[in-house]
Amino acid sequence: MSQSQRKAVALISGGLDSMLAARVMLDQGIHVEGINFYTGFCVEGHTHAIRKKDQAKPKRNNALWSAEQLGIKLHIIDIVEEYKEVLLNPQHGYGANMNPCLDCKIFMVQKALEWMEKHGFDFIITGEVIGQRPMSQRKDTMPVVARESGALDRLLRPLCAKNLPPTLPEREGWVDREKLFGFSGRSRKPQMDLAKHYGIEEYAQPSGGCCFLTDEAYSRKLVDLWHARGERKYELDDIMLLKVGRHIRPRPQFKLIIGREEGENNFLEGYRKQFVHMYATSHNGPLVLVDGRLDNEDDLQLAARLTARYCRVPPGEQVAIEVNYVDGAHRQLQVDPLPETEQKLEWTLQ
Amino acid sequence: MSRVQVDARRLLCPMPVIRLQNRVNELQPGDEVEITCTDPGALNDIPAWCRINGHVVLGSRQVGNEWIIEVRVRGDNQ
Numbered sequence: 001m002s003q004s005q006r007k008a009v010a011l012i013s014g015g016l017d018s019m020l021a022a023r024v025m026l027d028q029g030i031h032v033e034g035i036n037f038y039t040g041f042c043v044e045g046h047t048h049a050i051r052k053k054d055q056a057k058p059k060r061n062n063a064l065w066s067a068e069q070l071g072i073k074l075h076i077i078d079i080v081e082e083y084k085e086v087l088l089n090p091q092h093g094y095g096a097n098m099n100p101c102l103d104c105k106i107f108m109v110q111k112a113l114e115w116m117e118k119h120g121f122d123f124i125i126t127g128e129v130i131g132q133r134p135m136s137q138r139k140d141t142m143p144v145v146a147r148e149s150g151a152l153d154r155l156l157r158p159l160c161a162k163n164l165p166p167t168l169p170e171r172e173g174w175v176d177r178e179k180l181f182g183f184s185g186r187s188r189k190p191q192m193d194l195a196k197h198y199g200i201e202e203y204a205q206p207s208g209g210c211c212f213l214t215d216e217a218y219s220r221k222l223v224d225l226w227h228a229r230g231e232r233k234y235e236l237d238d239i240m241l242l243k244v245g246r247h248i249r250p251r252p253q254f255k256l257i258i259g260r261e262e263g264e265n266n267f268l269e270g271y272r273k274q275f276v277h278m279y280a281t282s283h284n285g286p287l288v289l290v291d292g293r294l295d296n297e298d299d300l301q302l303a304a305r306l307t308a309r310y311c312r313v314p315p316g317e318q319v320a321i322e323v324n325y326v327d328g329a330h331r332q333l334q335v336d337p338l339p340e341t342e343q344k345l346e347w348t349l350q
Numbered sequence: 351m352s353r354v355q356v357d358a359r360r361l362l363c364p365m366p367v368i369r370l371q372n373r374v375n376e377l378q379p380g381d382e383v384e385i386t387c388t389d390p391g392a393l394n395d396i397p398a399w400c401r402i403n404g405h406v407v408l409g410s411r412q413v414g415n416e417w418i419i420e421v422r423v424r425g426d427n428q
Contacts, residue, residue, distance in 0.1 A: 042364075078372075
């Protein structure tokens, strides 16, 4: 890298747009390094890593893969703790589900700015395109991101720069504005054409699907968790567990997390010391975590019968269920599986 | 030269990479790290992270449901 070469930090999500934005800058002789933020809600890899049936699928991290294709360094930053404030108190509200997209973008650009200043870089680039997303990528919200993040005119969006006022890197001639783009709208064709131009044939499918918070079922489980606990708080384990298993809340004070297959059961095994858990000893069936309180014998029986319901049980047979408490105590129950007709639809959280 | 262990068991992608990255940032060139993971995705992610950052994967092995990956920190670690 020459003394005068300018340096940009690129927000790399693993999708096509951020990859193209970085590629455009590399083409202009800019030194680019990538940054990727881990909020805990990233879809990346989790369910593939857990579910046995998905284990044959490639388990690559798309941000790492993109960086490798681009030949740039990638810095992955854990922002799980700091992100809580963004999710719990978004100044600009939520999208269709629990997704605080605009606050999220502002926060990430702000973190990128901190990184940029600490490491002596000159500006930030993103793969944003005007009109691509209904909340964070609109013509009226793009200046909000630049302003509220503090990045101001050091934030350059190479794919739609021609639709926006010139930024510092353009005004100073660090980059040639004429070689930037004026993409807008939800069409993916301009990006696909540009990808073709660069010979990029393989990339992660672009969509809103990189964050669990845009998912309706996931958001419903998150809201249920807060409601049940009486406070809007979470830890990383909470939000990981929302991605795994069948979640059934038969009583306000407890829900069951039921492994759906071997991979999920193995994952839930890692939580045995933190949760009351139960499983059948007489039949094949899932590992079940109890999140909350079993207040009395009725609660315990109901949880055990639900556990038995998801076992492979011939009609008319009872199931032996072992219940394990966090203090190491355990007990055996002999129960009838709860008939499907007695399991209320509203108990199921997804 | 030192050799350190990183425990990334029960962590899912990309946390094992983050744990490794943060530890490597504290190490000297030539130091070695042995990271233990339970997410098989680490078998792709850690070598990819090493390749783009110039570190060397010395080897990997499976012990039960765990994977142990050995990494040597690049010569000009910064």
